[in-house]
Amino acid sequence: MDNRPIGVFDSGLGGITAVRELMRVMPTQPIIYFGDTGRVPYGGRSRETIVRYTRQDIRFLLTFDLKLIVAACGTMSANALDIVANEVDIPIVGVVESSVRRAIEETKNGRIGVIGTTATIKSGAYERLISALAPDAQVFSAACPLFVPLVENGRYSAGDVAVEAIASDYLKPLAQRDIDTLILGCTHYPLLRDVISGVMGPCVKLVDAGEACAVNAASLLRREDMLCDENSRGGCRFFVSDDPGNFSSIASVFLGCSVSDEIEQVDISSY
């Protein structure tokens, strides 16, 4: 048993989809969340900048006594975790490995799609890991740079003409590749599930990166006998780098319930 909190971080709000799943699979597990809302989005930035920001985000989280960190951001997982995870003493669960393992379990025809931010797709991290774990699988990827701004501005519903036109532009080439599994390689994308399914068709299984991370984190803790006991109180403390006021209303959309008033501001550039 280990009642210490898990740290979860993201460039902004998307990682809250992982928090929601962590709360579902481990309801007594306390969580510390950091969202870098003062510098979001990371997905169009260079690898060097993403690594620098990731280091600072992790340094802040490590001011708490944590048992595990979840990098709930596709862009950081794909561009920085291979470098930064070695600098940290506790395990870090990332989006890439969690969702690749799930996709390999799910696929029947060995044809896997990956969508993510520009930096994520450019990194080639998904292709490398899939070909290491399932050498016969074929991978088809597409960058979807406008999905994060669309979601953060509340435009993710099926029937929204603009969202559907942009999704169609990004996903049509993938839909023609006969893939049976699509990794949503960014924790914002689960909110676009209906729109994405609309283009890909009902036979393509979508892998939700936040959910895959949560399941992966829980099984790692179970294996190491580090789950919380039943009397632990759970809950999530939120930290952000911009004004907490702007954060709470959109965060509630991601979490699916209202975010408590426990939101504090951090000067992340000082870490």
Next chain:
Amino acid sequence: MDNRPIGVFDSGLGGITAVRELMRVMPTQPIIYFGDTGRVPYGGRSRETIVRYTRQDIRFLLTFDLKLIVAACGTMSANALDIVANEVDIPIVGVVESSVRRAIEETKNGRIGVIGTTATIKSGAYERLISALAPDAQVFSAACPLFVPLVENGRYSAGDVAVEAIASDYLKPLAQRDIDTLILGCTHYPLLRDVISGVMGPCVKLVDAGEACAVNAASLLRREDMLCDENSRGGCRFFVSDDPGNFSSIASVFLGCSVSDEIEQVDISSY
């Protein structure tokens, strides 16, 4: 005569529309440009964060011996210049004052529209200045939060279904207000001129913030006898806070010609 450079800064790329106009009206004037590409966009951030970032941007520019600064960003001009301009010894020309003066000259019916980022519109800066300078004018404003990401992802052409649908959602309410002048309160928006005109109709005059800034800066320098002499070489040195490689190709779209290889990287959080 004063051959010192002008400093121009923006949260990212939009301010280059002002550089283009400055080069047109003062071809021998040297320019130092800073774009905060490592933290762009500012338009959805809190006022406190925008003020902090603006101070750092200006502190970096002041490492050069400048005669004038152009804040070529609607979001910073509307949220931070009233505070930060008093802390600096040289004049700062901003987007708000430059475009408000132009709009008041242009309007025939005294009905002026303003579009900008969420932070710009929320600040109320345009309304305050218009009502101070033209008390009889009526102002109608609309936030257009997705315009910056659309432009930065190359989607600004008339005929793009997604861009036209989003523009129509944002602008239709303004188009019904019988305005005859519309301030493009963000230096990214001139690239959307055709799309915006398509919704507003041909009778609405569009005020380009970058152009208004350039004209304002030139007339201030002329008044103070601080223009460059004819033998000055002009040109622009570019500084950014993320990878210069990513910057140059998109910057060329804004500048309308290729950006020289004089692009250097700055750690802006250290200023």
